[in-house]
Amino acid sequence: MxxxxxxxxxxxxxxxxxxLSLTVHKAAIYGLLGSNGAGKTTLLKTLxxxxxxxxxxxxIGNKPVFENPxxxxxxxxxxxxxxxxxxxxxxxxxxxxxxxxxxWSDKRFEELGTVFRLDTARKLSRxxxxxxxxxxxxxxxxxxxxxLIMDEPIDGLDPVMRRQIxxxxxxxxxxxxxxxxxxxxxxxxxxxxxxxxxxxxxxxMLVEKDLDDLKAxxxxxxxxxxxxxxxxxxxxxxxxxxxxxxxxxxxxxVKGDRERISQAFHVYxxxxxxxxxxxxxxxxxxxxxxxxxxAQPILL
Amino acid sequence: xxxxxxxxxxxxxFFNSGVIRQNVRQHGWIGIIYTLGLLxxxxxxLFMSGNSGTQPQKVDNLFRVAGDIQVLFIVVxxxxxxxxxxxxxxxxxxxxxxxxxxxxxxxxxxAHMASxxxxxxxxxxxxxxxxxxxxxxxxxxxIYSGADIWNWCLIVSVLTxxxxxxxxxxxxxxxxxxxxxxxxxxxxxxxxALFQLVNLHLSTYLYGYPQWSGSSDSLYIxxxxxxxxxxxxxxxxxxELCIYAALSVVFIALSFVLYRNRHGEKTGQAIAxxxxxxxxxxxxxxxxxxxxxxxxTSVKPHQLGWMIFGYITGAILGYIASEMIIRKTWQILxxxxxxxxxxxxxxxxxxxxxxxxxxxxxxxxxPAGEHVTGVYAGSKYQMYNDDSYPRIYSFSASVxxxxxxxxxxxxxxxxxxxxxxxxxxxxxxxxxLVTMRPTNQDSVRHDSxxxxxFTLAYQLDNGRKLVRQYWIPGEGFxxxxxxxxxxxxxxxxxxxLYQLDEDIESIRLGSNYTNKxxxxxxxxxxxxxxxxxxxxxxxxxxxxxxxxxxxxxxxQMNSKPKHIGYGxxxxxxxxxxxxxLENWLVQKGYADKxxxxxxxxxxxxxxxxxxxxxxxEETRFDAEQHVKLARSENRAVIVKGATEINxxxxxxxxxxxxxxxxxxxxxxxxGFIDYASLHExxxxxxxxxxxx
Numbered sequence: 001m002x003x004x005x006x007x008x009x010x011x012x013x014x015x016x017x018x019x020l021s022l023t024v025h026k027a028a029i030y031g032l033l034g035s036n037g038a039g040k041t042t043l044l045k046t047l048x049x050x051x052x053x054x055x056x057x058x059x060i061g062n063k064p065v066f067e068n069p070x071x072x073x074x075x076x077x078x079x080x081x082x083x084x085x086x087x088x089x090x091x092x093x094x095x096x097x098x099x100x101x102x103x104w105s106d107k108r109f110e111e112l113g114t115v116f117r118l119d120t121a122r123k124l125s126r127x128x129x130x131x132x133x134x135x136x137x138x139x140x141x142x143x144x145x146x147x148l149i150m151d152e153p154i155d156g157l158d159p160v161m162r163r164q165i166x167x168x169x170x171x172x173x174x175x176x177x178x179x180x181x182x183x184x185x186x187x188x189x190x191x192x193x194x195x196x197x198x199x200x201x202x203x204x205m206l207v208e209k210d211l212d213d214l215k216a217x218x219x220x221x222x223x224x225x226x227x228x229x230x231x232x233x234x235x236x237x238x239x240x241x242x243x244x245x246x247x248x249x250x251x252x253x254v255k256g257d258r259e260r261i262s263q264a265f266h267v268y269x270x271x272x273x274x275x276x277x278x279x280x281x282x283x284x285x286x287x288x289x290x291x292x293x294x295a296q297p298i299l300l
Numbered sequence: 301x302x303x304x305x306x307x308x309x310x311x312x313x314f315f316n317s318g319v320i321r322q323n324v325r326q327h328g329w330i331g332i333i334y335t336l337g338l339l340x341x342x343x344x345x346l347f348m349s350g351n352s353g354t355q356p357q358k359v360d361n362l363f364r365v366a367g368d369i370q371v372l373f374i375v376v377x378x379x380x381x382x383x384x385x386x387x388x389x390x391x392x393x394x395x396x397x398x399x400x401x402x403x404x405x406x407x408x409x410x411a412h413m414a415s416x417x418x419x420x421x422x423x424x425x426x427x428x429x430x431x432x433x434x435x436x437x438x439x440x441x442x443i444y445s446g447a448d449i450w451n452w453c454l455i456v457s458v459l460t461x462x463x464x465x466x467x468x469x470x471x472x473x474x475x476x477x478x479x480x481x482x483x484x485x486x487x488x489x490x491x492x493a494l495f496q497l498v499n500l501h502l503s504t505y506l507y508g509y510p511q512w513s514g515s516s517d518s519l520y521i522x523x524x525x526x527x528x529x530x531x532x533x534x535x536x537x538x539x540e541l542c543i544y545a546a547l548s549v550v551f552i553a554l555s556f557v558l559y560r561n562r563h564g565e566k567t568g569q570a571i572a573x574x575x576x577x578x579x580x581x582x583x584x585x586x587x588x589x590x591x592x593x594x595x596x597t598s599v600k601p602h603q604l605g606w607m608i609f610g611y612i613t614g615a616i617l618g619y620i621a622s623e624m625i626i627r628k629t630w631q632i633l634x635x636x637x638x639x640x641x642x643x644x645x646x647x648x649x650x651x652x653x654x655x656x657x658x659x660x661x662x663x664x665x666x667p668a669g670e671h672v673t674g675v676y677a678g679s680k681y682q683m684y685n686d687d688s689y690p691r692i693y694s695f696s697a698s699v700x701x702x703x704x705x706x707x708x709x710x711x712x713x714x715x716x717x718x719x720x721x722x723x724x725x726x727x728x729x730x731x732x733l734v735t736m737r738p739t740n741q742d743s744v745r746h747d748s749x750x751x752x753x754f755t756l757a758y759q760l761d762n763g764r765k766l767v768r769q770y771w772i773p774g775e776g777f778x779x780x781x782x783x784x785x786x787x788x789x790x791x792x793x794x795x796x797l798y799q800l801d802e803d804i805e806s807i808r809l810g811s812n813y814t815n816k817x818x819x820x821x822x823x824x825x826x827x828x829x830x831x832x833x834x835x836x837x838x839x840x841x842x843x844x845x846x847x848x849x850x851x852x853x854x855x856q857m858n859s860k861p862k863h864i865g866y867g868x869x870x871x872x873x874x875x876x877x878x879x880x881l882e883n884w885l886v887q888k889g890y891a892d893k894x895x896x897x898x899x900x901x902x903x904x905x906x907x908x909x910x911x912x913x914x915x916x917e918e919t920r921f922d923a924e925q926h927v928k929l930a931r932s933e934n935r936a937v938i939v940k941g942a943t944e945i946n947x948x949x950x951x952x953x954x955x956x957x958x959x960x961x962x963x964x965x966x967x968x969x970x971g972f973i974d975y976a977s978l979h980e981x982x983x984x985x986x987x988x989x990x991x992x
Contacts, residue, residue, distance in 0.1 A: 011565060050399045050564045067560075073402030083393035085326060092325070099318025100401050 001026055002047065002147065002179065007056035008203075009042050016042040018203035019056065024196070027177040029169065031194030033187055033284075039203040040183040041080065041151055047181065048077035048149050060147060073102055074146040078153055081129075082136040090120040090135050094142065101143040109142040115164055129156040137165055141172065148172075150182045154189050166193055191280045199284060206288060211280065218283050221252040223265060224272040237264050242286045253278070253286045314410045316403060323385060323415035330381045331419035337373035338427040341366045342452075346431070346440045358443040361535045362431065362452040365442055370456075371528050378420055378460045379484055382467020383477055385416040390477045395567045405559045413468060413552070420460045428453035455536050459528065462544040462551075469551040472558050473576060475569035479625070485525065490587075492523035497590040503769075504597055505656035507663045507737055510681070510755055510769035570625045581622040586648055588618030593652075611652070615645045666730045667758050667766055674716030674759035675723045677784050678794040681755035681767070684715040716759050717789030725787055729780040730756050733770050740771040750774025750846045774846065782842040795837045799870040800830045803860040809853050809874070809885075809894045813968045816900070818893040825888065829881075830857070836878040844877040848953045850976060851875050853894045876950055896949055896968065898942035905965040906948070906978075907936045908991060912959045920957040923975035927965050937990045939964075947984045952976035962991075 002024040009017040017039045024030045034040050045051045047058055049065040049072050058065045065071050084093055098104040113120070116138045118127070124135055133156050140148060148169075154162060172178040184190050187197075198208040218241070225231055231250055235243075238261060242253035249272065254261050258275065265273055278286075324331075345366035359365060388394040398408060432449050434440055470487065471480045496519065503511035520526035524544070527536075536544075558573065566572040571580055589611050596610025619641050623632045654660070676684070717723075740751065751773045758766045772781065784790055791797065806821035807829055820826055833855070851873035859867040874881070874895075885891035907930035911919070919925045930936040939945055948964055955963060955975045962978040983991075 045396065045564070048400045050396050052563060067404050069402040069404055069407075071402075072400070075400075075402075077396070077400040079393065079396050081393070083397050085322060087326070096318050096322055099316065099321070100403070 001061065002181065003057075003059045003062075004043075004047065005057045005059075007043070007046060007053045007058060009039075009046055009051055009054050011042075015203050017046065017053075020200075020203065020205050021056075022198060022205060022208070024179060024181060026179050027173050028196055029173060029180040029182065029194045031187075031190040031197040032181060032183040032200060033185065033190075033197060034183075034200035035185055038200040040185075040200055042203075043200070044077065044149050044151050044181065044183055048072075048075065050077065073100075076101075076140040076143055076145040076148050078136050078140055078148070078150045080151040080155070082132040084124040084132070084135070086125065088124050089122055090118055090124065090138065093124065093135070093139055094120075097139055097143055101145075103144040105142060105144050108144055109138070112138050112141055112168075115168065130158060130161065133157055134161060134165075137168070141168065144176065145178065146176075147179045147181070150180070152184055153182060154184065154186075169193065187281050187284065188279075197280070197284075199288070207284065214280070214283055215277065216258070218253065218255050218278050218286070219258060219261060220276040220278050220282065221254055221261070221265065222272065222274040222276070223250050223252065223270045224248050225250065225268060225270050227268075230268040230270075234264065234268070242289065253282070314407055315414055316407060316411045319403070319408070319411035320415045320418070323412060324419070327381065327384045327415070327419060330377060330384060331423055334373060334377045334381075334420060335423035335426060337377065338370065338423055338456075339430060341369035341373060342427055343430045343434050345369070346434060346442050347437075349441050354441070356441050356443050359448070362444060362448050363455075363535055374456060374459055375463070375525065375528055378463035379467045379481065381416045381420055382464050382471055382484070383481055385412050385419075386468055386471040386480075387477055388412075389471055389562075390475055390480065390567055392567045395564060399564050405562075406556055409468075409556060409559050413465070413555075416464055416468070417461065420464055421457055424453060424456045424460055428456075451535070455541060458541045458544050458548070459524075459536075462524065462548045465548045465551045465555070469555045469558075472555050472562060473572055475566045475572045479570055488525035489523045492519050492526055494587065494590075495519065495522050497587070497594065500594045501590055501652065502656060504594060507739075508734065508768035508770055509662075510767050568628075570628060577626055580626065581619065582644060582648060584622040584625075585615055585618035585644055586651070588621070589614035589648060589652065592617065611649070612645075615648065616641070619644060664734050665766070666727055666734060667760055669720075669724060669727055671761050672723050672727070672758045673761050674714075674718050675726045675789070676715050676717065676757040676793060677726045677729070677754055677790055679753055679755070680793060680796070681715075681757055681769075684793065685757075715793050716757070717787075717792070719787070719789050722784075722787045722789040725780070725783040726756055726758075729772075729777065729784050730768070732777055732780045733772065736776065738771060738773050738776065740773075750848065778842070781846075785842050785845050786840075788838055791837055791840065795872070796870065797834055797837060799857065800834050800872075802857075802870075804830055804857045805860045805867065806858045808856040808858065809890065810856065811853050811894050811896055811900075812851065813896050813966070813972050813974055814900050814970050816894050816896070818890050820890065828884065832881045832884055833872060833878070836875075836881050837872075840875070840877060844875065848956070848977075849876045850952045850954060852896075898945035898949070900969050901945050901949070902967045902969055903965075904939040904945050904948060904967075905936050906939050906962060906987065906990060907964075908962050909957070909959055910935065921955070923955055923957070923963065923965070926957070926963060927975075935992060937992065939987070939990060941986065944984070944986050944990070947987060948976070948978070951978060951982040951984075953978065953982070 002022070004020060004022040006019050006021055007017055008015060008019050020039075020043065022043075032040050032043065042051065046053050047065065049058075049067065052066050060071050060075065063071050065075070085096070088096075094109060098106070116134045118131060118135055118138070124132060127135065133153070137153075153165075157165065169178070169180055173180065182190055182194065190197075195211055196209065197211055199206045234240075238252075239255040240252055241255055242251075244251045262273075262275060342362060342365060349365065363370065388398045401408075403411075428449050431452070432446065435444070435446075435449075466488075467480070467484050470484045471477075474480045474483060499511065503509045520530050521540075527540075562572050571577050592614030593607065593611040596606045596613075600606035620632065623637070624630050655662075658664075751771060753769065754772050755767065755769045757768075760766060785794075804826050806819055807826055808817060808819045810817040820829060853874040855872045855874055857870045857872065859869065861867045882891060885894075905927060907927060909926055909930075910933075911926050911929055914929055915925055927936060939948065948966070952964065952966075953976060956977050957963075958977070962980075962983065964976045964978060966974045966976065968974065978987075
C-alpha cells in the first residue's frame with residue numbers, strides 16, 4: 001500500500017505539491033490526472049524517492065521511501081522521457097539493472113522479448129522514441145517490481161503496442177499484485193486502464209474516485225417532460241449535478257442508483273426518457289464543475 | 301507479499317559492481333588518456349630527451365623529466381574525471397535515474413568515487429611501474445633511484461586524489477557541470493589571489509603595513525594549482541603532501557555530509573545549497589571590490605573620488621555577476637535587488653574599511669619599550685624573514701652552539717637585536733614616523749634623495765611580532781635615523797656582517813669602472829682584511845651611510861665550499877670612508893691595482909647643472925641630455941689636471957640630476973662612461989677655479 005500523507009514540496013518558494021495525501025492500495029492501477037504544472041511529476045518523483053518531501057511522509061508497505069533501498073529495490077520509476085546511459089544497448093542496460101535490482105528476472109526478460117521485438121544489441125540512442133519507451137517497459141517489468149511508477153508513459157506508443165502494454169500491466173496486476181501509479185494529462189488515454197483516478201491541480205488533489213463506483217453512480221439523462229413543472233418537482237428528489245435545457249429536451253447529469261432514478265422519472269411519464277452512460281471525461285467535467293472548478297483547463 | 305528483498309550484501313551497496321562497471325564503460329576514456337599522458341610525459345621522455353651522444357644525467361626527482369607535460373595531465377585529468385563521473389548530479393534525467401535506484405546517497409558516492417579513483421590512480425601506478433621497469437635499459441637518458449620512483453608515485457597519487465576529491469566536492473555544491481569546472485579552478489587559485497589582493501588593499505590604506513613582496517614561490521604555495529604549475533623549484537615536501545592528504549579526507553567527509561542533504565531537484569541550479577548563496581554572493585562581491593578598488597587606486601592614487609568609484613563599481617559588478625549566475629538570467633532587476641545590494645555593499649564595505657580605518661589602532665601602535673625583547677630595523681627584512689632564503693643563499697654563520705661537528709643546518713641568523721639602547725632608538729624613530737606620517741607621493745620622491753624604505757620589526761615578550769614598513773624621506777628624520785643607523789645592531793643586519801664571519805677563502809677586489817682587479821688569498825691577509833672591513837662598517841657614521849658617495853671598488857668574499865657541495869660569494873662595497881682599510885690596502889700594495897686614478901680616465905667633463913625650464917622634467921635622470929645642454933651653452937669644462945681628476949674620483953656621488961648641483965661625465969679606459977654628482981662642498985679650490 002502506498003501512503004502519502006500531507007506531502008509538500010516547493011521549488012524556490014513555489015509550491016509544486018501542497019499538503020497532499022493519497023492512498024493507493026496494493027494491486028491497484030491508479031491514474032493521476034492533471035494539467036501541465038499541476039505537480040504530477042513532482043509527486044511521482046517524491047514517491048519514487050528522488051525528491052525528499054519538505055513536509056509529510058511517503059511510505060510504501062509502511063516503510064519510508066526516501067533513501068531506503070529496501071523499499072526502492074521493489075519500485076521502478078519510469079520518467080516521462082526514457083533515459084538510458086550514453087552508448088547503452090538493451091543488453092547492457094539489462095546487465096546494469098540485473099546488478100542493481102535483486103528482483104531482476106532473466107526469465108521474465110526473455111519472455112518479454114517476444115512482446116517487445118527490439119534489437120537488444122543496438123544502441124538505445126538510435127531507437128525511436130516509441131521504441132525507447134518499449135525498452136523502458138521491458139527493463140522495468142523485468143525487474144519484477146512491486147510498485148511501478150510511470151510518468152506519462154503512453155506518449156509515443158502506437159495503438160497496438162499500447163494495447164500490448166495495457167495487457168501486460170493487467171496481467172502483472174492480476175498475477176503478482178503489482179501496484180501501478182500512472183500519470184497523464186489525458187483522461188481518455190488511461191480511462192480503460194485505471195481503477196482509481198485522482199485529479200491534481202495547483203499541487204492539490206481535487207477529486208479522487210473509484211472509477212467503477214463512478215460509472216455505476218453517475219448517469220446522463222435526456223428527458224422531455226409533459227409539464228414544465230415536473231422538472232422543478234424532480235430537482236427536489238434527485239442529486240442533480242448538472243442540468244441544461246435544449247428546446248423541449250432537458251439534459252440531466254444525476255448521481256445515484258440507476259433503478260431509483262429511472263423510477264423517479266417514470267412517475268411523470270415523460271414523452272422521452274433516455275438513460276445513457278457517461279464518459280469518464282464527462283463525469284469529471286461535471287464533478288469538478290460541481291466542486292467549483294472549471295474543468296476545461298485541467299482536463300483535455 | 302514482501303516489499304523488500306533480503307540478500308543485498310553490504311559491499312553490493314557500497315561498491316556496487318554495476319555502478320562501477322557502468323562508470324568504467326562510460327568514463328573509461330579518462331583513464332586511458334591519463335595513462336597515455338603519463339606514459340608519454342615520463343617513461344617515454346626518459347628516452348626522448350638529450351642527444352644520443354650525451355651521457356645519462358642524474359636527476360634528483362622525476363619531475364625534472366618533462367615535468368611541464370606531466371603537470372598538464374595531473375592538473376587537467378583528475379578534475380575532468382570529477383566533472384564526468386559526477387555529471388549525473390548535474391543532468392536532470394541522469395540524476396532522476398541514479399536517485400531512483402535502490403542505493404543510498406553514500407552508496408552512490410562511494411561507488412562513483414571508487415570508480416573515479418580507480419580510473420585515475422591505476423594509470424599513475426602503471427606509469428610508476430613502467431618507469432621502474434625501464435630504469436636499467438640502455439637509451440634511458442636519466443639516472444634515478446627506486447626511491448625517486450616511489451616519491452614520484454606518492455606525490456602524483458596524493459595530488460590526483462586531492463584534485464579529484466576537490467572536484468567531486470565542488471560538484472556536489474553546484475548543479476552545473478560548466479560552473480563546477482570554472483569554480484574548481486577559481487578556488488584552486490583563489491587563496492593566492494586573495495592573499496595578494498588583501499595585502500595590496502592593506503598596504504594601500506594602512507599606514508605602515510608591510511607590503512608583501514616575497515618571491516612568487518612562497519605565494520604560490522597557497523594555491524594548489526599555481527604550486528603545481530611552478531613545482532620546479534621545489535618538489536612537494538612531506539608536510540605539503542600530508543596537508544593535501546588531510547584536505548582530501550576533509551573534502552571526502554564534506555562530500556558525504558553535503559550529498560546526504562543535497563536535494564535531487566538542484567540539478568541545473570548554480571549553487572546546490574541555498575545557504576551557500578549569500579556566501580557565494582559575498583565572496584564574488586568582495587573579490588570584485590578588492591580587484592576594482594585596488595585597480596582604480598593604483599591608476600589614480602590618492603584621489604578619493606576614484607577610489608570610491610572603484611569600490612562601488614566592483615561591488616555592483618560582483619553583485620550583478622553572482623546574482624546572474626544564481627538566478628540563471630541576466631534580467632535580475634526586481635524590487636528587492638537594490639535593498640539587498642545595499643545590505644551586502646554596506647557590510648562588505650565595513651569589512652574592507654574597518655581594518656584600515658585606524659579604529660584598530662594599528663597605525664599608531666608603537667610597542668612599549670618594556671615589552672620589546674628584540675628589534676630589527678632596516679631594508680633587508682624580507683630577505684631575513686623569507687623562509688626560502690636559507691635554502692637559496694645558505695648561511696652557516698650561526699654555528700650551532702653545541703659545537704658538535706656535523707654538517708651545519710642551513711640556518712638563518714637571528715636578526716633581532718636585544719640591545720636596549722637600540723630598541724629605544726628604533727622606537728623613537730617609529731614614534732616620529734607615526735606622528736609625521738611621511739608618504740612617498742611621486743612629487744616628493746624626486747626631491748628626496750636618501751629616502752629609504754625601512755621595515756621596523758619588534759619581537760614582543762608575549763611571543764608575538766609587530767612589523768611595520770615605512771618610507772622615510774632623506775630629510776626631516778635625521779636625529780632619529782642617525783641614532784638608529786649608527787647602532788651596531790643596525791649595521792650588522794643592513795650590511796650583512798655575518799657573512800664576514802664565514803670561512804672566507806679568498807677576496808677579489810674589482811673596480812666598478814675599469815677592468816682592474818686583484819685577489820687576496822693569503823689566509824692571514826684575508827683574516828686581517830675581513831677584520832678591518834668589519835670595523836670600518838661598524839665605524840660608519842650616519843653621513844657616511846647617507847652621503848651617496850660612489851664606492852671605489854666591489855669586494856667579493858668567496859666562502860669555502862659547504863656541505864652542500866659549493867660555496868657562496870658575498871659582495872661588499874669599498875666606501876671612500878674606509879680609511880683604515882684603504883691604508884692597509886695601500887700598505888700591502890693592492891690599492892692601486894684596483895682603484896681608479898687619473899690614468900684610468902680618458903676624459904672628465906664638469907658642468908654645473910642648470911636645466912630647469914630648458915629640458916623637460918622626464919629627462920632629469922638622462923645625464924647625457926644635461927651634458928649636451930651644457931655644451932651647447934658653453935658651460936661644460938674638460939678637466940685636464942691629474943690632481944683635479946683624482947679629487948673628482950674620490951669625492952664623486954651617485955648621479956641625482958638635482959638642478960644646481962655639479963655633475964661630471966667620466967670616460968674610462970676600456971670605454972666605460974659614467975656620470976656622477978658633486979655637491980658644492982665637494983669642490984676643491986682647484987675644481988672651483990675651472991667652473992666658468
